[in-house]
Amino acid sequence: MSAVSSSNTAFALELFRTLSQADSVGNIFISPLSISSALAMVYLGAKGVTAAQMAQALSFSSGEGVHADFQKLNADINSPSASYILKLANRLYGENTAHFLPDFLEATQKYYQADLKTVDFIGAPEACRAAINSWVEQQTENKIKDLLKPGTVDTDTRLALVNAVYFKGNWKNPFKEANTKEMPFKIKQNETVPVQMMYQRKKLPYNYIADHDLQILELPYVGEELSMFILLPKESSDGSGPLLKLEKELTQERLNEWTDR
Incomplete structure (x- = not known):
């Protein structure tokens, strides 16, 4: 880098x-x-x-x-x-x-x-x-x-x-349009809205960070030179804001380490 x-x-x-x-x-x-x-x-x-x-x-x-x-x-x-x-x-x-x-x-x-x-x-x-x-x-x-x-x-x-x-x-693993369906998307603790969600079942580069109860998914593009990374902290039952904790503690070193295959 x-x-x-x-x-x-x-x-x-x-x-x-x-x-x-x-x-x-x-x-x-x-x-x-x-x-x-x-x-x-x-x-x-x-x-x-x-x-x-x-x-x-x-x-x-x-x-x-x-x-x-x-x-x-x-x-x-x-x-x-x-x-x-x-x-x-x-x-x-x-x-x-x-x-x-x-x-x-x-x-x-x-x-x-x-x-x-x-x-x-x-x-x-x-x-x-x-x-x-x-x-x-x-x-x-x-x-x-x-x-x-x-x-x-x-x-x-x-x-x-x-x-x-x-x-x-283009995604290396394209989403089939036929598999897109309406599902609830959570926008707040007790509020969801119906949205069209893409769906696929596939083995993809994935990491779990226990300290942050965080799932990380890599979606590579064709050629695998570029990828999209999705970071999803698990929502806590008491609503204590795991996303805020992640935002505060996200550093370059952690990001590099967490997304390293």
């Missing part, structure tokens, strides 16, 4: 922990790599105390070639594969009357393949928002629409750093 992959995982877990504490009721769906990629481009233009604080928040160790590592990671992610589609796209949208340092623009292009698109934030912020959303939609095969909600850019916006991730893969 490269230094930047390690940093990204540490940041992802910390971010997830922070968000789950802030929003204890709702579901959370995030792409930590998108966030760390965009913030790494910001970090590229930061100096002094700001740079030091960003490095700390993003778990970057100071003085390392963070951006060269990101360049390699981006290249690895975007390298063509016969068994899946995975791509990461970055772009800068800058106010056309603002002056950005050429060194910064050259570096974002070199390390993040992010070109600068000049737009009129001052005169037409809504049109700029629509243009950014349209680019993201295009990069994600029309899956992510309206990334930026109304009001997220305005006449004071000078620079928007945008990242889009797209993935499409």
